[in-house]
Amino acid sequence: MTGFRDKAGREWNMKTYAEMIARTTTMEAHLTGTANWLLENGYDLVVISSHAGSCEKCAPWQGKVLSLTEKTPGYPTLKDARADGLFHPNCRHAYSLYVDLDAEIEVTERETTFARSDDSNSGEVQQDIGSAVPVDSIPSAVKRGISKALAEALAHGARTGTECLLTLDASTGQPAYERVDGTTYSVQFPETLIEFLRKADRGSVILIHNHPSSSSFSNADLRTLAGYDPIKGMFVVGHDGTKYYVGKRDAQVTVETILKTYEKFARQYYDEYYRLVNANRMTPEQASKEFSHRVLESLAAELDLEYRRWDTP
Ligand SMILES: [Zn+2]
Numbered sequence: 001m002t003g004f005r006d007k008a009g010r011e012w013n014m015k016t017y018a019e020m021i022a023r024t025t026t027m028e029a030h031l032t033g034t035a036n037w038l039l040e041n042g043y044d045l046v047v048i049s050s051h052a053g054s055c056e057k058c059a060p061w062q063g064k065v066l067s068l069t070e071k072t073p074g075y076p077t078l079k080d081a082r083a084d085g086l087f088h089p090n091c092r093h094a095y096s097l098y099v100d101l102d103a104e105i106e107v108t109e110r111e112t113t114f115a116r117s118d119d120s121n122s123g124e125v126q127q128d129i130g131s132a133v134p135v136d137s138i139p140s141a142v143k144r145g146i147s148k149a150l151a152e153a154l155a156h157g158a159r160t161g162t163e164c165l166l167t168l169d170a171s172t173g174q175p176a177y178e179r180v181d182g183t184t185y186s187v188q189f190p191e192t193l194i195e196f197l198r199k200a201d202r203g204s205v206i207l208i209h210n211h212p213s214s215s216s217f218s219n220a221d222l223r224t225l226a227g228y229d230p231i232k233g234m235f236v237v238g239h240d241g242t243k244y245y246v247g248k249r250d251a252q253v254t255v256e257t258i259l260k261t262y263e264k265f266a267r268q269y270y271d272e273y274y275r276l277v278n279a280n281r282m283t284p285e286q287a288s289k290e291f292s293h294r295v296l297e298s299l300a301a302e303l304d305l306e307y308r309r310w311d312t313p
């Protein structure tokens with residue numbers, strides 16, 4: 001896990017950093033950080049910024065959509081653009097996430113990942129998760145299964161420092177698919193799980209996973225929630241014991257809407273948390289956690305999703 005160092009020399013969390021992908025910057029290191037995060041989250045397309053008075057070399061590339069890796073056919077690659085002179089020294093151009101949903105979904109459908117959560121697990125993870133699951137829309141019999149699954153995900157995280165994904169039947173709380181073990185940064189959906197999620201009834205599945213960083217849902221998590229009708233809701237348990245729930249009510253939310261809304265609020269709140277870290281009023285880890293929670297609160301209110309965060313004492 002590498003962070004970057006801001007002016008105050010403090011390490012700012014890479015995940016949070018990457019969530020400001022829309023901020024333009026000319027520094028190569030920042031571009032590389034953005035690219036890494038985008039790739040880790042399954043994105044491939046970026047759009048080049050536009051400025052008045054662009055240098056001649058870059059003018060043809062302004063506003064163009066590029067593929068970082070060549071995996072999305074039909075777009076020039078970042079390599080092509082560089083070879084043509086884009087991002088020359090002192091270039092003011094930058095790139096940010098571009099979502100071509102048809103193309104991206106096709107490519108990433110089979111490799112959907114939960115976003116990376118950084119850092120190691122601390123040795124002192126709470127094992128007693130309790131039975132409280134303060135989500136009104138879930139029946140109490142199902143809550144028992146969820147408590148068990150949250151405890152299992154947390155124990156897995158404490159043992160391995162990696163993520164795992166549990167799939168429960170939303171009407172019984174019983175496992176509906178075997179546990180999927182991930183890496184430090186992600187969980188890959190096996191093809192059979194994707195098939196299962198495609199065929200299951202609407203609102204019949206609850207997903208549970210752990211976040212070593214203890215931050216709230218990532219935009220990749222939300223993409224999964226919106227992308228599969230059968231998913232009623234998702235729980236995340238942080239390695240510090242914080243729990244989160246996001247779930248659908250009646251309204252349909254599209255992947256496009258959820259990602260755009262996430263980006264909107266991430267842009268809106270980023271600077272505030274960046275300044276708190278620079279002023280030593282929050283650690284990067286705290287800022288990352290609070291920032292992600294704030295984005296989710298606003299997103300849930302706007303899209304009429306159910307959203308909760310709680311701690312079990
Ligand atoms: Zn330039």
Ligand SMILES: [Zn+2]
Binds near residue numbers: 221
């Ligand atoms: Zn996640």
